[in-house]
Amino acid sequence: MRRYLIAASLLLLLTACGTADTPATPTASGGTTPIKLQLQWFFQAQFAGYIAAVDQGFYKEQGLDVQLLEGGVDIVPQTVLAQGKADYAVAWVPKALASREQGAGITDVGQIFARSGTYQVAWKDSGITTPAQFKGKKVGNWGFGNEFELFAGMTKAGLDAGKDVTLVQQQFDMQALLKKEIDVAQAMSYNEYAQLLEATNPATGKLYTPDDFQIIDWKTNGSAMLQDAVWANTEKLNDPAYQQQTVKFLAATVKGWAYCRDNPEACRDLVVAKGSKLGKSHQLWQMNEVNKLVWPAATGGVGMIDEAAWKQTVDISLTAKNQTGDTVLTKEPTGLAYTNDYIKQALDQVKAAGTDITGTSFQPQTVTLTAGGA
Template sequence: MKLSRIVLASLLALTACGTADTPSTPAPGASGALTPIKLQLQWFYQAQFAGYIAAVDQGFYKEQGLDVELLEGGVDIVPQTVLATGKADYAIAWVPKALASREQGAGITDVGQIFARSGTYQVAWKDSGITKAADLKGKKVGNWGFGNEFELFAGMTKAGLDPSKDVTLVQQQFDMQALLKKEIDAAQAMSYNEYAQLLEAKNPATGQLYTADDFAIIDWKTEGSSMLQDAVWANTEKLNDPNYQAQTVKFLTATIKGWAYCRDNPEKCRDLVVAKGSKLGKSHQLWQMNEVNKLVWPAAGAGIGVIDEAAWKQTVEISQTTKNQTGDTVLKAAPEGPAYTNDYINQAIAQAKAAGVDVTGSAFQPATVTLTEGGA
């Protein structure tokens, strides 16, 4: 998943500092010069962030009068903390983790829910008989922890399992080696990353790469325990400033164009990500681009980035009620104040549509990507 690999407790401690005082935002492009913007990403450069990379490369942000600098993430970076402390203008973060930060005082608001769907799987060998959450009973179940485990725990709980008694929980590394070596029965994976690692591995019995037929997937969207993931977060206090409001609409308008570009040009966006310095190979990045597009497109309703109330409520409910192996929940109470708003994304959608951008991608069809050994 490579999103925010910080222990949840550390994340909460880091975000307890709240929102730093920030100067008034200059009107974007008011003087004719580009307004500098910093966007904090969740992790290292990869196709998960291709829409933002494309918006920079294709000049979509500059069209809006913005000079956007992408800040690469890493193991010791919590994006919403960077935003809340005034070191970035916007940040990309999963909704549950960002809400945990809000509960500890970080002044942030979801202004664009770019990923409409969760990409989290639990993967098992096809011959294991594991096809749904209930089948995990009595099995060795890998999970990353660090706040990434709640869809899994919610799915098991919904299936009538007690995660503390009915399964053997195993701390999983951020790869698929434990499953490949059959040290665990089911492994956590993102559709766009770790799952591909399985299909890039060679079956020692045949000398050929594994295929999807070798594995079974539990998709938390199907199980009804999925949670909202990548979103654009803004500084709540600064959203009181009309200039920051206008800047946010401009930023989101260009971001929509970036993601539409990657929907229509996945191979070009793969190349942009590789050129940006990603450590992942070209076939892996094309797989990731294709799978990420599935999480964004088609965009139901008004278009990309609009926060679906039902999905938001499900995310909040799971965050409040689902306990992990240490008995912790993501949230102690429902979010207070402006945790999200569709005001700015709706304005951005209107502007993008006026510029001829397809904001719903209703005709989107994913490609078939052929992976190579190691994702090269």
């Protein structure tokens, strides 16, 4: 069995995936420990919990001075972490597992997103409602490891991605679908799908509505995979100081996400102030949709890795085939791929201090989008 050919930068992994030469907990002036967190993408509400934890002083309460490193197309967070250029990273689980198989010493210590937010979207009048109906169609996807659920859905439907569909490299927007250059497009529930609803229908002069589109949600057909998680350096987890630091980091992170659950407008404003190029209504939509992926939390509280969801992600990574017949993984993950030890300690701490760690009463908002997401 072969593996996916993913982004070249992902394949150029370090010759040594261990710790940096510096101590696990260097102390900055003022008695706080400087921490670098590598994000997966540009500043947006997908990372609002971390932004809030910085702004609200939750990290400082734990003695941490956290610097958020913005991501981008050419940045692979798990590689940055494995190379010792960050202390923690936010990355999708299948991408990170592919990096682990190639030698990256990283461990999932906090599964923040309990659910997947990936869609494929078609026009309602196309008649496309299932992955099986992608046959003979132009199928957009971003690549860079974002397409694994798409291949999983097509594999499950009995399609050969190399023969039965025309794969189209999609930009990180929805213009190709809007211009009808492709039949189905990849979209995140919290970002690109909103871009469709922020676009003007030239036939009516009004914004498109959900009734204009058909969503294929991978959560409904068993092809969903775990996404945003906090990853730590595996070798450094042998250091008691890094272990304690990890608990502190996760405790503050949990408080940040709980704050954004309870204060979505305030977190929207924090993200906009951070420099996001997306507008206020778009960011409020994103904050609301991201909250749906986090809350209600998995059994035990936000950040706990659910064994069934983990197994489904691994099973799909071993069996779903891309256009060349390759799979994400060639074997089961070995070593310390994930642990709940540190998030359990963090949850006990913040729960004792009065933070709701499960969000069982969470109710999403109804968000009204404006043209262009302004």
